[in-house]
Amino acid sequence: MAFPTTDIVHHLAACAAETRYEDLPSEAAEAAKKSILDTLGVILAASGTEPAVRGVIDLVREGGGRPEASVLAFGGKVPAMAAAFANGAMAHCLDYDDQTPWGQHCSSSIVPAVFAVAEREGGVPGADLIAAVAAGQDLFARLRRNVGWRKDWNLSTVLGVFAATAAAGRVLGLPGERLADALGIASMQSSGVMEVVAGTGSDLRAMYAGFSARGAVTAALLAQKGITGVPDLFEGEHGVFRTYFGGTYDREAILGELGTDYQGGGTLYKPWPAVGTAHSHIHATIGLMADHGLATDDIDEIRVHVGDYHDLMCRPLDARRAPSTLVDAKFSLPFLVAVAAVRRTVRVSDFLPEALRDTEVLDVVRRVVPVPDKSLDWTMELPPGRVELRLRSGRVMTRTGINVPGSTEAPLTWDDLTRKFEDCVAVAMTAPSVRQARMTVRLVRDLDTSDDATEIVRVLAAGQRDATTGH
Missing domain, CATH: 1.10.4100.10 (2-methylcitrate dehydratase PrpD)
Structure with a gap:
């Protein structure tokens, strides 16, 4: 045309x-x-x-x-x-x-x-x-x-x-x-x-x-x-x-x-609350730990291979290894990889103030070492991440994060997003009830049949009133 x-x-x-x-x-x-x-x-x-x-x-x-x-x-x-x-x-x-x-x-x-x-x-x-x-x-x-x-x-x-x-x-x-x-x-x-x-x-x-x-x-x-x-x-x-x-x-x-x-x-939806360019490293770390039945005490060093944008998440390294705020933690590749190694997932609760001081995570994060790799530079699609685990036993194992949950290759389903939504509302300032959360999901899924889209907001607002008044 x-x-x-x-x-x-x-x-x-x-x-x-x-x-x-x-x-x-x-x-x-x-x-x-x-x-x-x-x-x-x-x-x-x-x-x-x-x-x-x-x-x-x-x-x-x-x-x-x-x-x-x-x-x-x-x-x-x-x-x-x-x-x-x-x-x-x-x-x-x-x-x-x-x-x-x-x-x-x-x-x-x-x-x-x-x-x-x-x-x-x-x-x-x-x-x-x-x-x-x-x-x-x-x-x-x-x-x-x-x-x-x-x-x-x-x-x-x-x-x-x-x-x-x-x-x-x-x-x-x-x-x-x-x-x-x-x-x-x-x-x-x-x-x-x-x-x-x-x-x-x-x-x-x-x-x-x-x-x-x-x-x-x-x-x-x-x-x-x-x-x-x-x-x-x-x-x-x-x-x-x-x-x-x-x-x-x-x-x-x-x-x-x-x-x-x-x-x-x-459009892609995130399974983990962290910067999207870290998800491949997170996925690779979780996979290595789970597939080989590793404990964090087995690890001598975690080498994260980084392209240009990954590198931003590693500098300055001392600050990235000890983030002081929720925002900085979510953009710290060493911290995110350490959480993935310790928890085998990454959750909203991993960024609360007390979680940023978790001694097990901070012990692992000091063993995370960035390794520059120009082949992982960000050009168009989100760049992959490569993780290399060096164990105290002398073994070395490497994985590139592919088929990452939430990617084009492994998209999240409605069921995945519903669970994510329910997890999110549970930590809200004033949390809707389980019934209101489920009603919200149903309203959104049937939104094309609604005469008034803002009914969704009214349901959530009712949950806020109920939480405030106790009714």
């Missing part, structure tokens, strides 16, 4: 505006529903385990305003922009949210944005919410795959704000022209450097999705009120592609099969 030479923003906006649930491939519709359940669960888990979110919640409540949309886990309603900020700040907190096969996250921006707008608007059918999420995921995948990736930008926010804006605009029913304006407005919130992700000692890595979710809602609502955007947003002389990516992008690939091939269908 030939596209006019007008800026890509107009084609992407028109596609998002015209996306209908009935036209979605089944994989894309299912991925959107899975992402809704997965993101809601991670938000609830973060509310009870990440202390830093309290500052965000306090600030949002201090701001007051019209009670338009819910603050999950903490209760109460605030303006839609503030709710998107609060829920978005929790959505990536545990690094447990979904990702594309090429890395980076968009649902942690999209889902808080669409629910905030849906609650403000009222009466949004579930099928429309699914279509909105699918449109946003598709836009993100198309941009993520087909720009000249520079690893100094945090693409989860630089591009995520556009995905969330497209989704929020679709919920509002903006026509293509207005949605293009919204994407232009969203460029004011397109930001984020990788130092936020790779550096130590900051809370921002946990809560960056809050900024893109809030920016998306702001942009969509301003466009609804008639504010115009940037006609040549992506391909202009000073547009996004030249500014962020040196003018390197594949126009034909970005627009190829637009409106028929919804690329969010390939």
Whole structure:
């Protein structure tokens, strides 16, 4: 299909505006529903385990305003922009949210944005919410795959704000022209450097999705009120592609099969609450320990072979071996491998303050040694990880993590995601009951038949009231 030479923003906006649930491939519709359940669960888990979110919640409540949309886990309603900020700040907190096969996250921006707008608007059918999420995921995948990736930008926010804006605009029913304006407005919130992700000692890595979710809602609502955007947003002389990516992008690939091939269908879901680029090492470590019946006392050294991005998770090595915060622990390859060796899994509870001081884990982490390996550099797909165990007996065994749970080769099922959701809500600040959790799962799975998508939020909010009042 030939596209006019007008800026890509107009084609992407028109596609998002015209996306209908009935036209979605089944994989894309299912991925959107899975992402809704997965993101809601991670938000609830973060509310009870990440202390830093309290500052965000306090600030949002201090701001007051019209009670338009819910603050999950903490209760109460605030303006839609503030709710998107609060829920978005929790959505990536545990690094447990979904990702594309090429890395980076968009649902942690999209889902808080669409629910905030849906609650403000009222009466949004579930099928429309699914279509909105699918449109946003598709836009993100198309941009993520087909720009000249520079690893100094945090693409989860630089591009995520556009995905969330497209989704929020679709919920509002903006026509293509207005949605293009919204994407232009969203460029004011397109930001984020990788130092936020790779550096130590900051809370921002946990809560960056809050900024893109809030920016998306702001942009969509301003466009609804008639504010115009940037006609040549992506391909202009000073547009996004030249500014962020040196003018390197594949126009034909970005627009190829637009409106028929919804690329969010390939979304991946995490079995472990840790940075996705560590999952291959985690899987390899668990497999070696389990298959050979090893105890940690058997290990003399764990050599983790690392490419360029893995290496970021190992520097500075002393700090990575003794992370002081939940956020730093989730981005520490030595710590994650040590947890995998000790626990043979990685759980939310492994990042609580007392767990960061676990002497058995810290003893093993001192034996984790990174080994540079350029063959494991991150190019497009998430890079594999190789683990080499050197035992006190002199034996050496090596494994590369393949067929990792949650990968394209071994995707998580609805049953897997349901168990994950139930585990997440159990540690929420105010946990829904088992009945309410199961009702939420059912509502999400049947969302395409719902007359009002925000019934999901009301069920969760009822759980918060019950936990607060004791009824």
